[in-house]
Amino acid sequence: MTSPSDIEIARAAGKKPIREIGARLAIPEAALLPYGHDKAKLDRDFISGLETRPDGKLILVTAITPTPAGEGKTTTTVGLGDGLNRIGKRAAICIREASLGPCFGMKGGAAGGGYAQVVPMEDMNLHFTGDFHAITSAHNLLAAMIDNHIYWGNALEIDQRRVVWRRVMDMNDRALRDVVTSLGGVTNGFPRQTGFDITVASEVMAILCLAQDLTDLQARLGEIIVAYRRDKTPIRARDLKADGAMTALLRDAALPNLVQTLENNPAFVHGGPFANIAHGCNSVIATRTALKLADYVVTEAGFGADLGAEKFMNIKCRKAGLSPDAVVLVATVRSLKMSGGVAKADLGEENAQAVEAGLANLIRHLENLRGFGVPVVVAVNRFTGDTEAELDILTRRVTEAGAEVFLCNHWAKGSAGIEALATRVADLADSGTADFALTYPDDTALLGKIEAVAQRIYRAEGIDADDRIRAQLVEWEAAGFGHLPVCMAKTQYSFSADPTARGAPTGHRIPIREVRLSAGAGFIVAICGDIMTMPGLPRHPAAENIGLNAALEIDGLF
CATH class of the missing domain: 3.40.50.300 (P-loop containing nucleotide triphosphate hydrolases)
Known part of the structure; x- marks a missing residue:
């Protein structure tokens, strides 16, 4: 049986x-x-x-x-x-x-x-x-308000090449990782390259999970950096007056x-x-x-x-x-x-x-x-x-x-x-035997925090980050973000950045492909190796086996 x-x-x-x-x-x-x-x-x-x-x-x-x-x-x-x-x-x-x-x-x-x-x-x-739907809607409302602001004259002088806020959806869809929006002529806005992440990777998700209450939630949403001007000064969600409406969507x-x-x-x-x-x-x-x-x-x-x-x-x-x-x-x-x-x-x-x-x-x-x-x-x-x-x-x-x-x-x-x-x-x-200790103090340099996790937790020899990434981290420190912790985006299948390296690998290095500032959530994201912020479906996704039975009950979920 x-x-x-x-x-x-x-x-x-x-x-x-x-x-x-x-x-x-x-x-x-x-x-x-x-x-x-x-x-x-x-x-x-x-x-x-x-x-x-x-x-x-x-x-x-x-x-x-x-x-x-x-x-x-x-x-x-x-x-x-x-x-x-x-x-x-x-x-x-x-x-x-x-x-x-x-x-x-x-x-x-x-x-x-x-x-x-x-x-x-x-x-x-x-x-x-409906929580994830609300998070998706709040995130994409902000994205819509960015493009709408640019369309109606761009009073904030957003550099379209430096829009860093992508869209999200709660589904694995590799076709949306990199897209071009606003095609089709003048009435559809100005074309630009962007992409989608999965909702669980949204900074709005992180903010909701770290906020203490609704007041803190709105303050954090307002701090989200969505784009930069040509002089590289940041544009935040509150500059677009989006934080209030986003909070309303997330109230429940x-x-x-x-x-x-x-x-x-x-x-x-x-x-x-x-x-x-x-x-x-x-x-x-x-x-x-x-x-x-x-x-x-x-x-x-x-x-x-x-x-x-x-x-x-x-x-x-x-x-x-x-x-x-x-x-x-x-x-x-x-x-x-x-x-x-x-x-x-x-x-x-x-x-x-x-x-x-x-x-x-x-x-x-x-x-x-x-x-x-x-x-x-x-x-x-x-x-x-x-x-x-x-x-x-x-x-x-x-x-x-x-x-x-x-x-x-x-x-x-x-x-x-x-x-x-x-x-x-x-x-x-x-x-009462717990004596809680963190991996690094707040005042460690951002690059040092990434190195601390790579060496002490992943047991790597070190990290590989090019001059562009190192300069970006220094720039964020100068802007007052040096106290933030780091959130490592890395394969879950290995201590290393190579998902095929099983067990307890040593002698590896952690390649840092990109860094992102989540000013509202309050951390720096370090994207390691080939990790994707929008996953794809496998050859035979679980969706193929999910449906309703004769009693109209859902079958196939696991």
């Missing part, structure tokens, strides 16, 4: 009305703005009233370098939240919303898996509460969403920047709200710890004044075998040697995480095909590296399969 699929498990869930989920955290029904019966946003005044409450403990879930075999980071985040509630703790989880690009592409959704999921799964992976999107796990525990799902091209964390508003309402908050950061966790620490925590109390590093036997050189088609065969080879990747992530001064444990997301020999070498090597390792069965058993990890993580979070 085959196991039910994720969507079949989600569809069979015994969901409770969202008011009952809110009551788990003492949220009054009047503070919930319902979207149907099973999801709601939180009232702004209610959130403001939580400010004086003490914070709960913050637990980060991250992972080893991802492979097509999967690590189950979101699944573990959900399972751990359920596990903490199972052992009597008042816990909530905070994760990101799903992007339509990977849902219809290759990666799939972002609601967990097996018996550790957030529901409603179909809504979460598709339109949800800025409110965190409350849903539930399969075990009817509270889950905040809000924001969704990718970690390979953006900062990869859910919103500060959602995290702060959860910390005021729950004793333990379990959150995740996208892709491997070299990307998501690094940005969670150096960008989100730095900007929001947060400090994690414990970290969980997720691994699977399957992904370790792939890191150790096994092809995906051969993962079903026992190969303890490959597991041992792949452990170099896990150990490096473990060492990096310890550098942030926060206690770390390893969670092995178990699969039925894992053998005793493979699990033994994994457990032994991690223990030799000085870390605790827990074999977890939450995918198959829900919270019952992760109790031991939940108990230990709660103890660590309560221990």
Whole structure:
């Protein structure tokens, strides 16, 4: 008998009305703005009233370098939240919303898996509460106002060659990476070269996820640099008087969403920047709200710890004044075998040697995480095909590296399969042993910050950046942006910029292809190697298998 699929498990869930989920955290029904019966946003005044409450403990879930075999980071985040509630703790989880690009592409959704999921799964992976649509609209409104301003006389003297604000859409579409707009004659404006990024790479997305409230949101939106004059002085969104309308579009999107796990525990799902091209964390508003309402908050950061966790620490925590109390590093036997050189088609065969080879990747992530001064444990997301020999070498090597390792069965058993990890993580979070440290101080030069991440996190020999890029960084420092952290846009499949370099490569260099200033979000983006800010669909996208069944239910999502 085959196991039910994720969507079949989600569809069979015994969901409770969202008011009952809110009551788990003492949220009054009047503070919930319902979207149907099973999801709601939180009232702004209610959130403001939580400010004086003490914070709960913050637990980060991250992972080893991802492979097509999967690590189950979101699944573990959900399972751990359920596990903490199972052992009597008042816990909530905070994760990101799903992007339509990977849902219809290759990666799939972002609601967990097996018996550790957030529901409603179909809504979460598709339109949800419309937040991404609002972000897309706000971003593209600004783009439209730039071209409209130029059309009607260009009073701000925008140099059309120096318009840096691109358009976005929440879909993988390689055909839109580079385009020419305004073709067709005088009435359509002035032709220029531009392009599209995916919505999750938008600075508007980053701003929404880092803003403290609506006032801060509008101030940040106004700071967005969209273009430059011929003398290279910047044009900001507020110069175009676009920040007010953008904030209006984002008013409701800025409110965190409350849903539930399969075990009817509270889950905040809000924001969704990718970690390979953006900062990869859910919103500060959602995290702060959860910390005021729950004793333990379990959150995740996208892709491997070299990307998501690094940005969670150096960008989100730095900007929001947060400090994690414990970290969980997720691994699977399957992904370790792939890191150790096994092809995906051969993962079903026992190969303890490959597991041992792949452990170099896990150990490096473990060492990096310890550098942030926060206690770390390893969670092995178990699969039925894992053998005793493979699990033994994994457990032994991690223990030799000085870390605790827990074999977890939450995918198959829900919270019952992760109790031991939940108990230990709660103890660590309560221990007060975290001594949080960042990778670099604010006053490090921008190039030095990029080098610090490349050398200390990626273990590269150094970076390669041409004179144009170095001069641009110095120019931004002179303009007052030198204190900003850096957001590395790099392949998620390797510590290096080469996605085929598995394991724990050394001797590599990180090529910096481009740098972008996100003045509103408050960081510098360093684009490394061939990473794309608009992904493409694979040869056989997941969309080919998604549709409606005879009961008009959605099939094919995963």
